[in-house]
Amino acid sequence: MTGEPGFPEADVAVSERRLDRAERQLAHAYAERGEPVPGTTEFEAVRAASASDESGNAGARTPATATDITGERPALAQVTMELAALEPHPRWKSFAARATQTRWLAVIALIALVLAVAGIIGVDRVLRDEESGAPAASAGAGIEVAVLNTTSASGIAGRVATQIEDAGFIRGEIGNIERVTSQTLVMYAADQERAAKRVAKELGGVAVQRIDREVEDAAGEADVVIILGQDRVG
Numbered sequence: 001m002t003g004e005p006g007f008p009e010a011d012v013a014v015s016e017r018r019l020d021r022a023e024r025q026l027a028h029a030y031a032e033r034g035e036p037v038p039g040t041t042e043f044e045a046v047r048a049a050s051a052s053d054e055s056g057n058a059g060a061r062t063p064a065t066a067t068d069i070t071g072e073r074p075a076l077a078q079v080t081m082e083l084a085a086l087e088p089h090p091r092w093k094s095f096a097a098r099a100t101q102t103r104w105l106a107v108i109a110l111i112a113l114v115l116a117v118a119g120i121i122g123v124d125r126v127l128r129d130e131e132s133g134a135p136a137a138s139a140g141a142g143i144e145v146a147v148l149n150t151t152s153a154s155g156i157a158g159r160v161a162t163q164i165e166d167a168g169f170i171r172g173e174i175g176n177i178e179r180v181t182s183q184t185l186v187m188y189a190a191d192q193e194r195a196a197k198r199v200a201k202e203l204g205g206v207a208v209q210r211i212d213r214e215v216e217d218a219a220g221e222a223d224v225v226i227i228l229g230q231d232r233v234g
Contacts, residue, residue: 146220
């Protein structure tokens with residue numbers, strides 16, 4: 001049926017024509033004998049009764065082809081009903097006919113294009129947000145950042161605090177801490193690791209780690225603390 005969609009209907013039509021021709025021939029034969037065309041059951045009885053002719057010779061039978069062909073009529077009706085049952089529902093056929101029209105195909109293509117463009121824009125926005133960590137306007141919203149200097153250089157803590165404040169964070173405690181470290185790092189309080197990573201990115205990608213007790217005492221209530229090392233001097 002996939003290879004030749006019209007074959008079942010054509011085959012049924014051919015069978016119908018052959019059956020009609022056979023029935024006409026049968027009716028003509030019985031008309032010549034002056035007898036009505038019998039039904040299937042009656043025809044078998046007539047054929048049995050006519051097994052012998054008037055001279056007593058056996059074998060005078062109605063041609064088997066007519067009997068066989070007319071006997072196929074119920075089977076043909078069954079096949080026809082089964083083929084009809086396999087046909088799609090008229091509602092689906094109507095929908096398929098409309099959906100394949102040129103204007104509807106154009107509408108479907110336009111909708112698909114709009115969805116594709118919207119998807120590309122959405123993915124691009126998500127990727128940009130991931131790269132930047134968060135939108136600039138809200139990157140440090142509500143996050144207090146303290147700056148503690150471990151070096152002997154003056155003024156660097158204030159400059160870093162200003163840089164962080166310009167990025168949208170809240171300026172916290174600024175001071176010194178007795179600690180020796182060569183590399184600047186960012187420390188964070190509980191549940192503030194994500195904010196600490198944003199601050200670290202503002203400083204050029206420095207290390208991030210959990211805050212300890214000494215730094216916590218020196219930084220007050222800050223969410224994130226910047227520990228300036230010798231790499232910031234000069």
